Structure formats: structure tokens, C-alpha cells
Amino acid sequence: MTAALSVVLALLAALGNAAASVLQRRAAAEEKPPPSARRAAWLVGLLHRPVWLWGVAALVLSGVCQAGALATGPLAVVQPVMTTELLFTLVVGSAVFHHRPDRRTWWAFFAMAAGLAAFMRLAEPSKGSATVPDGRWVPVAAGVVVVVAVLMAVGSRLRSAPRATVFGTATAIGFSCTAALMKDAIGILADGGVKDFLTAWQTYSVAVVGLGSFLLLQMTLRAGTLVASxxxxxxxxxxxxxxxxxxxFDEHIVLGVRILPEAVALAVLVLGSVQLARSPVISGENEEQMW
Known part of the structure; x- marks a missing residue:
């Protein structure tokens, strides 16, 4: 029951992220600043648009749903399910921008959905502990910092698509660590109450790492196309x-003889996401003409 609830909440979180992205992009497309306008004035204009505020509300709701998903299910389930954000972006974006996806885009949609479903069915992630045992965060955090630093150093020497790919990898590391910290903080809240939650370093690390990951995402999107990242x-x-x-968290997935079909399922998932990223509804291209 809790596993099913976790999947449902993760799907709702992905839907919230997709809706927030589409609604805020629509507000940005409507609020076309003249060439001489200052960026601050343009941002103020967005704040007065209800559609932009609805996007913010969707983002907040997404965060709540993700927290609930992490509280009730394994990290190895929640984050892979969150990749359905691309699928929801296609559906919501098509409705908002009145853009009908072509047949190739729909094939990519079903390929990504099938790849994700097959991987989750084959891997069968199991729930582990609610919190991280003492001492485990130190080596993991050190390794993450080193890897992200190396990726950013390497990416800064590359151009366009390769840079976007390398920066995208660093961003993905940041988002997955943010989710892990959030799950740990929620576990502390459940086990120790509000006092332990407010005094735990994990609680504040979620905000710091999450903000850093968001900034990395902006660098990734500026580095190259969405197809590359x-x-x-x-x-x-x-x-x-x-x-x-x-x-x-001592979670477990099934490998053994299933590792080859799991790799195939992941390959289908990636190929579907690449093709979906080419859709103007996902990439945000030509939205002035769509709307």
C-alpha cells in the first residue's frame, strides 16, 4: 500500500513540476518586454500575471507531493518515477500552447513510459531505512563534491552540446542528492519530532543543495540545447x-540475470527522453507562435 502511495505521490509531483514549467513559460511568452525594458520590470510584470502565480503554486504542491512520496517509499522508486515530468510536460504543454505533437513525438512518449515501467518492474526496488545511519553522509558528500567540481571544470572547457551534457550530469547529481537529503530530513521528523527536525543539518542542506542544483540547471540550459542535456x-x-x-538507506534492487533487460529498459527510456526533448512543447521553442 505504501509503495503504491509513493508512486502516486511521485507522479503528482512530476505533474506539478510539468504544470509549473508550462504555466510559467506561458506567462513569460505573454509578457514580452520591449528591447529597452529592464529585466526587473519584466519580472515585476510576471508577478502580476495569475498564470505565473498558478505556476508557483503548482511548484509548491509538487514539493509537498515529493516529500510525501519520499516519506512513504524508497528513493530508488521516487526519483525514477519523477522522470515522468517530461511526459506530463508534453501533455500539459500541448493543451496550453495548442500544439499537437506529431507521430514521432507520441512514439517517444510511449517508449519512455514503457522503458520506465519495465525498469521499475525488473529492478523491484525495496524500501530500506527511513534515515541515513551515522557516518554514511561524510564519504558520500565528499565524493559528490569532488565529482561535481570535476564535471564543472571539464564542462567549462567544452562547447555547446558536450558542455550541456556534462553540466546536465552535474545537475542530475545535485537533484538526486537534494532528494536524498529531503528523505533523510523527513525520516528525522518522523522519528524524532519537530525539535530534531529543526536542529538537523539535513533540513537546511536541502535548501542549500536544492538552490545550488537549480543554479546548475540554469547553467546547463544556457550551455546548449535540451536535447543535449x-x-x-x-x-x-x-x-x-x-x-x-x-x-x-539500505534499499535493494534485483540485478543478476535481470541486469541486461534492465539496461535495455534504461536505453529505451533515454532514447524516448531524447526524442521528447526535440518537441517544441518540451524545449519551449517557438512558443510565441504556439500561443
Whole structure:
């Protein structure tokens, strides 16, 4: 029951993220600033648009649903399911921007959905501990910092698509670590109450790492096209979350003879996400003409 609830909440969180992205993009498309306008004035204009505020509300609701999903299910389930944000973005964006996806985009939609469903069915992630045992965060955090630093250093020397891919990998690491910290903080709240939650370093690390990951995402999107960064964002977040679930929370997935079909399912998931990222509804291209 709790596993099913976790999946439902993760799907709702993904839907919230997709709705927030589409609604805020629509507000930005409507609020077209003249060339001489200041950025601050444009941002103020967005704050007065109800559609933009609805987007913010959807983002807040998404955060609540993700927290609930992490509280009731394994990290190795929640984050992979969150990749359905791309699928929801296609559906919501098509309705909002009155853009009908072509047949290739729909094939990509079903390929990504099938790849995700097959991987989750084959891996069968199991729930581990609610919190991270003492001492495990230190080596994991040190390793993450080193890897992200190396990726950013390497990416800054590359151009366009390769840079977006490398930055996207660093961003995915940040998002998966944010989810792991959130799950740990929620577990502390459940076990120790509000006092322990407010005094735990994990609670405040969620905000710091989450903000850093958001800034990394902006750098990723500026570095190159979504087509170049989306595979790293999609697969990186899902795979690292599975690894963090095993290392930090003692979660378990089935490997053995299933590892080959699991790899095929992941390949289908990535190929579907790449093709979906090419859709103008996902990438945000030509939205002035769509709306």
C-alpha cells in the first residue's frame, strides 16, 4: 500500500513540476518586454500575471507531493518515477500552447513510459531505512563534491552540446542528492519530532543543495540545447538516486540475470527522453507562435 502511495505521490509531483514549467513559460511568452525594458520590470510584470502565480503554486504542491512520496517509499522508486515530468510536460504543454505533437513525438512518449515501467518492474526496488545511519553522509558528500567540481571544470572547457551534457550530469547529481537529503530530513521528523527536525543539518542542506542544483540547471540550459542535456538529466538523476538509495538507506534492487533487460529498459527510456526533448512543447521553442 505504501509503495503504491509513493508512486502516486511521485507522479503528482512530476505533474506539478510539468504544470509549473508550462504555466510559467506561458506567462513569460505573454509578457514580452520591449528591447529597452529592464529585466526587473519584466519580472515585476510576471508577478502580476495569475498564470505565473498558478505556476508557483503548482511548484509548491509538487514539493509537498515529493516529500510525501519520499516519506512513504524508497528513493530508488521516487526519483525514477519523477522522470515522468517530461511526459506530463508534453501533455500539459500541448493543451496550453495548442500544439499537437506529431507521430514521432507520441512514439517517444510511449517508449519512455514503457522503458520506465519495465525498469521499475525488473529492478523491484525495496524500501530500506527511513534515515541515513551515522557516518554514511561524510564519504558520500565528499565524493559528490569532488565529482561535481570535476564535471564543472571539464564542462567549462567544452562547447555547446558536450558542455550541456556534462553540466546536465552535474545537475542530475545535485537533484538526486537534494532528494536524498529531503528523505533523510523527513525520516528525522518522523522519528524524532519537530525539535530534531529543526536542529538537523539535513533540513537546511536541502535548501542549500536544492538552490545550488537549480543554479546548475540554469547553467546547463544556457550551455546548449535540451536535447543535449536531457539524457544526462533524466538518466543521471534516476540512476544516482538508485545508487544513493542502496548506499545511504539500505534499499535493494534485483540485478543478476535481470541486469541486461534492465539496461535495455534504461536505453529505451533515454532514447524516448531524447526524442521528447526535440518537441517544441518540451524545449519551449517557438512558443510565441504556439500561443
Amino acid at each position: 536531457q539524457p544526462a538529466l533524466t538518466l543521471g538523476d534516476a540512476l544516482l538516486s538508485v545508487i544513493l538509495g542502496i548506499v545511504l
